Amino acid sequence: MKGLFITFEGGECSGKTTIIQELCKVLEEKKIPYISTREPGGIDIAEQIRGIILDIKNTAMVEETEALLYAASRMQHLKERVIPALEAGKVVICDRFLDSSLAYQGYARELGMESILKINHFALNHLPDLTLFIDVHPEVALQRLSTRNKTDRLDLEDLKFHQAVYEGYEAVCKMYPERIHRVDGNRKLDLICKDCISLVLRKIGR
Numbered sequence: 413m414k415g416l417f418i419t420f421e422g423g424e425c426s427g428k429t430t431i432i433q434e435l436c437k438v439l440e441e442k443k444i445p446y447i448s449t450r451e452p453g454g455i456d457i458a459e460q461i462r463g464i465i466l467d468i469k470n471t472a473m474v475e476e477t478e479a480l481l482y483a484a485s486r487m488q489h490l491k492e493r494v495i496p497a498l499e500a501g502k503v504v505i506c507d508r509f510l511d512s513s514l515a516y517q518g519y520a521r522e523l524g525m526e527s528i529l530k531i532n533h534f535a536l537n538h539l540p541d542l543t544l545f546i547d548v549h550p551e552v553a554l555q556r557l558s559t560r561n562k563t564d565r566l567d568l569e570d571l572k573f574h575q576a577v578y579e580g581y582e583a584v585c586k587m588y589p590e591r592i593h594r595v596d597g598n599r600k601l602d603l604i605c606k607d608c609i610s611l612v613l614r615k616i617g618r
Contacts, residue, residue: 414498414499415445415497415498415499415500415502415504416498416503417494417506417539417540417541418504418506418541418612419505419506419507419511419540419542419543419544420608421509421515421581422545422547423550423574423577423581424574425554426548426597427548428546429507430605431546431604431605431608432505432507434609435605435608436505438609438613439503444616446503446504447497447502447503447505448505448506449489449493449505449507450507450508451486451507452465452481452482452485452486453485454489454494454506455492455493457488457492458485458486458489458492461481461484465478465481466565467564468568473565478521480531482513483513483532483535486509486513486535487535490534495538503616505612509535509540509543510528510535510536511543511545511581511588511592513528514528514583515577515584516566516577518580519579519584520573520580525587539588540591541591542593542615543588543591543593544593544595544608544612545585545593545594546597547581549578549598550575550577552598553574554574593611
């Protein structure tokens with residue numbers, strides 16, 4: 413039995429990490445077989461690529477290199493971790509996937525959505541069954557970001573960039589309306605978690 417591929421998307425400081433942690437607790441309680449992973453990363457090679465992408469010393473990295481590194485990490489992650497888990501009938505919970513590249517590199521970095529789809533063509537055969545977009549206004553996200561240590565290159569971007577990412581996600585939501593469910597991320601975190609868990613369990617059928 414094929415498993416379910418469920419992804420979480422959103423800009424910086426959208427609360428995805430905490431939401432996924434709470435979701436995993438519920439999946440464990442209900443004894444639903446699952447794995448939790450992330451992009452870029454999730455496995456050794458992809459985590460090494462993640463380190464290169466997000467290293468604050470790599471300020472000379474051009475947009476095309478960034479996009480290709482994300483695609484390389486995605487391919488390794490898919491083949492090594494995601495696909496085997498799905499074939500084993502597990503629920504795969506993933507923090508970011510192709511939609512992030514479309515919003516960040518395709519739209520905000522102005523490389524174009526079509527260009528990103530072309531270099532990620534292999535991922536189109538493995539699109540998520542459900543994507544939860546945690547919708548947080550850029551101003552709110554930047555305010556949250558100001559209270560934490562800026563530890564990677566994306567944390568150092570200004571409001572204009574984060575606004576462009578948000579616009580990119582708006583475009584992606586229109587591209588895949590049957591797959592992407594928007595969740596209001598400007599509320600209290602416990603309410604957001606409750607809604608996300610409910611949507612995932614409904615998709616699983618539990």
